[in-house]
Amino acid sequence: xxxxxxxxxxxxxxxxxxxxxxxxxxxxxxxxxxxxxxxxxxxxxxxxxxxxxxxxxxxxxxxxxxxxxxxxxxxxxxxxxxxxxxxxxxxxxxxxxxxxxxxxxxxxxxxxxxxxxxxxxxxxxxxxxxxxxxxxxxxxxxxxxxxxxxxxxxxxxxxxxxxxxxxxxxxxxxxxxxxxxxxxxxxxxxxxxxxxxxxxxxxxxxxxxxxxxxxxxxxxxxxxxxxxxxxxxxxxxxxxxxxxxxxxxxxxxxxxxxxxxxxxxxxxxxxxxxxxxxxxxxxxxxxxxxxxxxxxxxxxxxxxxxxxxxxxxxxxxxxxxxxxxxxxxxxxxxxxxxxxxxxxxxxxxxxxxxxxxxxxxxxxxxxxxxxxxxxxxxxxxxxxxxxxxxxxxxxxxxxxx
Ligand code: FEO
Numbered sequence: 001x002x003x004x005x006x007x008x009x010x011x012x013x014x015x016x017x018x019x020x021x022x023x024x025x026x027x028x029x030x031x032x033x034x035x036x037x038x039x040x041x042x043x044x045x046x047x048x049x050x051x052x053x054x055x056x057x058x059x060x061x062x063x064x065x066x067x068x069x070x071x072x073x074x075x076x077x078x079x080x081x082x083x084x085x086x087x088x089x090x091x092x093x094x095x096x097x098x099x100x101x102x103x104x105x106x107x108x109x110x111x112x113x114x115x116x117x118x119x120x121x122x123x124x125x126x127x128x129x130x131x132x133x134x135x136x137x138x139x140x141x142x143x144x145x146x147x148x149x150x151x152x153x154x155x156x157x158x159x160x161x162x163x164x165x166x167x168x169x170x171x172x173x174x175x176x177x178x179x180x181x182x183x184x185x186x187x188x189x190x191x192x193x194x195x196x197x198x199x200x201x202x203x204x205x206x207x208x209x210x211x212x213x214x215x216x217x218x219x220x221x222x223x224x225x226x227x228x229x230x231x232x233x234x235x236x237x238x239x240x241x242x243x244x245x246x247x248x249x250x251x252x253x254x255x256x257x258x259x260x261x262x263x264x265x266x267x268x269x270x271x272x273x274x275x276x277x278x279x280x281x282x283x284x285x286x287x288x289x290x291x292x293x294x295x296x297x298x299x300x301x302x303x304x305x306x307x308x309x310x311x312x313x314x315x316x317x318x319x320x321x322x323x324x325x326x327x328x329x330x331x332x333x334x335x336x337x338x339x340x341x342x343x344x345x346x347x348x349x350x351x352x353x354x355x356x357x358x359x360x361x362x363x364x365x366x367x368x369x370x371x372x373x374x375x376x377x378x379x380x381x382x383x384x385x386x387x388x389x390x391x392x393x394x395x396x397x398x399x400x401x
Contacts, residue, residue: 005064008178010231011160011223013044013137017065018227019058022174029328030198031293034191035174038062038086039227041164042069043157046135049077050098051155051164052227056089063097072098077134080105080123081166083112083151087227092120104132106143109151126153128213142217144168144210146203154210156219163221168210169239170228171195181234190299191229192239196246197302198295202333208247211240249335251305251399255282255392258297259310260289260319265344265376266310272382273308273342276389282306282396284389289321294328301329305396307339307364313351318343322351326358338395339364340388342371349374367392 007015018039024032038054040062048070054062066072075098080088083105091113095103103123105113110123126132128143137159144152148167155164171191177183200207224232224239232239255277261267267288274284285300301307307329311322341356352370359366371388373381 001067003064003068005061006068007042007065010041010178010225011162014157014160014162014223015042015044015069016040016178016225016231017042017050017062017069019054019061020174020176021055021058027172029294030172031295032172034172036172036228037174039225040087041225042066042075043134043137044070045137047076047101047133048074049079049134049139050075050094050100051079052081052087052166053090053094055086059090059093062090076101077132078103079139079155079164080109080113081153081155081164082149082227083109083116084149085116087166088113088116092117095121104141106141106151106153108145109153112149112151142210142213146206147210148199148203156221161220161222163219163224165224166227167199168207168226169224169232169236169243170226173229175230178231179234180230180232183230185235188230188235189242192242193246193302194295194299195228196243197298197332201246201298201302202331204247204249204335207243211244211247246302249302251336251396252303253282253393253396253400254300254304255284255306255308255396256287256297256300256304257284257308257310258287258289258292258322258325259343260312260321261344262312262314262319263376265373266312266342268377268382269342269344269371269373269385270310272377272385273310273389276386277393278389279386280390280393280397282389282393289325294325297325297329298332301332301334301337304337305400306392307334307337307359308342308392309339309355309359310342311351311355312343313345313349316348316350318351318354322355326355330358330362335363337362337364338367338392338399340366340368340371340392342385342388344373344375344377346375367395
């Protein structure tokens with residue numbers, strides 16, 4: 001029988017049966033310029049096993065790929081590593097179609113699937129260290145809370161040394177190629193960093209613990225199979241080391257400066273600040289909010305040491321793009337940042353102070369009071385901006401060493 005979409009073998013007895021989403025450009029606030037994939041896997045063990053499903057609209061593609069390697073009705077085991085709908089959306093329908101003997105998920109997964117599907121998914125909960133037999137192979141589980149949700153878990157197939165890591169080590173990147181060594185490394189590194197910054201940064205402490213557990217359990221996979229983007233078979237060591245570094249969020253000499261402007265006064269201030277940052281030895285990344293999306297700001301902030309925000313005041317409020325940007329970044333809980341607020345105003349001038357308060361609430365260590373200028377900055381005002389840049393750079397030098 002011919003199938004319009006075919007599975008791709010990723011290891012002996014292990015097949016990718018996911019879907020490629022070339023069209024998605026926004027993933028609840030995350031701008032996905034390269035699309036994404038929803039990865040699912042079939043293990044052709046004595047007890048044929050399905051790991052995860054895909055987002056519901058990709059039903060035909062997913063079922064066709066499954067059917068290209070195994071009779072769907074012969075699937076005996078389904079594992080749900082993560083209950084978010086991009087991986088579980090087709091779970092109820094898949095269960096109804098395949099009628100497996102058992103569906104495994106973590107305890108939190110069991111609760112989440114109940115909350116999503118209201119009795120259509122009966123789960124047998126498993127926990128860290130639990131092993132289930134697939135006949136001629138075993139599957140081990142490791143709960144990985146907050147990578148990305150409380151229910152998240154990894155499944156490891158030691159007989160084929162394949163780690164199914166759901167959102168962990170993933171990225172939003174649509175491609176025809178399934179493996180890291182078939183794609184450009186600098187693009188992969190950027191997309192993996194963007195994914196970590198936008199999805200996983202708030203949970204960095206929990207992720208650091210999971211990385212330790214993977215080491216402690218002696219898991220040394222040949223293939224790491226996430227639920228988004230390419231599988232790792234060549235550069236997992238490098239991506240693992242990058243995850244360890246991103247979890248630490250050590251400050252660097254990079255200063256992110258986000259700003260928005262009405263009549264270019266705040267823009268001028270940002271540019272004078274940048275000149276001061278450079279003169280002091282820091283590297284400034286200016287991100288005008290009118291031309292920078294939230295995901296880019298998050299990615300740049302992940303390895304920054306300073307975060308500065310400049311804004312005009314409009315109708316007694318900070319400019320709305322700044323409220324959007326700061327709300328998004330605050331939710332990601334970046335750490336170890338110094339910073340300051342600045343901006344131009346006409347007559348009331350609340351904007352810079354409001355930004356200052358948000359930065360404070362984010363735990364940004366403020367280097368100065370808000371630097372506010374009325375109307376158009378004079379040369380003296382711009383010199384104050386430049387001096388603030390130099391002061392931030394000096395403070396960064398002390399911290400970075
Ligand atoms: Fe790809 Fe947290 O779902």
